[in-house]
Amino acid sequence: MISQNLALYNWNNGVIMIAIFALVCIVLVGILINFMMGGKKADNTEEEEV
Structure with missing residues (x-):
């Protein structure tokens, strides 16, 4: 009976x-x-070299 009231872990x-x-x-x-x-x-307006 006592074991039922015993807290085994504190949450x-x-x-x-x-x-x-x-x-x-x-x-x-x-x-x-x-x-x-x-x-x-991102600025993708770089001039392409020909």
Whole structure:
């Protein structure tokens, strides 16, 4: 009966680590999208030598 009430694992630390990891992933994806949208357009109007 006592073993049913015994907490074998504390989930708080794992939940906090998963939340931090998800936050870091979201920030990195946001930075990547920002770089992709704000980059300079490639200018392909170079004169060709004949």
